[in-house]
Amino acid sequence: MGLPRFGRPKGVDMQGKLSPNLFVANCGPAVGLSHDTIASVFAAFGEVNGVFAADESGARVIVSYCDESSARAALEALDGHPCPELGGRTLHIRYSVLQPTAPINDSVPVSLVASDLNIPGLYLVHDFVSTKEEEELLASIDERPWKSLAKRRVQHYGYEFCYETRNVNTRQHLGELPSFVSPILEKISLLPDLDNAASIVLDQLTVNEYPPGVGLSPHIDTHSAFEGFIFSLSLAGPCIMEFRRYTDGDWLNDNTKTQTPENGSNFLRRAIYLPPRSMLLLSGEARYAWHHYIPHHKIDLVKDSVIRRGSRRVSFTFRKVRADPCPCDFPQYCDSQR
């Protein structure tokens, strides 16, 4: 919903034809490359309109440029060569075209409670803060300066998060987390049943503000950047969050087969509704092995209700910056163990 739909290049006749849109295979969140990272590498050849999933594989994307000459320069420079900025992967690039297709039904049933998703380490606590606390938190961040990204605004505390590297600069400490989040940190420390979570000292906070229709591309928070507990508090408007577990698969060699949920998807999909004032916790497998994703929707279908994303959603994501290499049990998703 809401995103341009691009066609896979058809046979050889697309070769030799110019287009500002490139179909790029062996590239995407399933192989550890976020859309933001891909955009920053392709931006070396001209202004990038956006990076979109080409299909459901997670390993093929469309890079859409503002003009054809940028696409041609990128294709000539990057096709068939290992790309050091993209983990040394060899990209397979063709021109693509925008398609006037019928909309694809890309929806997945949305659960209200975390236990329905059956993802180890995923928890959702409803009404984690009161409406009064919510108002106070929103007032506090609205008094502080925002940093504008392409589609949303952010604030960073503790350590700055760098979207190009998807990491933090541990040598640049911005200071303690602000006092207005102390009650939240206190409540987190009192949460029951979380292995070792009580002792964790959260030292990094990213505040995201999403306008309606803006989401977040599928990603796993970089293992080497943050430890094993990620807490995200939703405020103001609601959204849904989708989780994807990519299977180690045939994306390595097979760039031709279309994989969709209907004909044999190569990832598992689950989705949960995040109402305002709820606290999401990603730990263990949920944190290390599942991509999380906020679809770019203005409305979400939750059970039988159509839910409109309010005028904004604000999230407070609390993490602990990692000092040592990540020792997780999911080396296929782990940049410390590659």
Ligand SMILES: O=C(O)CCC(=O)C(=O)O
């Ligand atoms: O907005 C959210 O709840 C999630 C934010 C997130 O995943 C991130 O900043 O890495």
Ligand SMILES: [Fe+2]
């Ligand atoms: Fe994240």
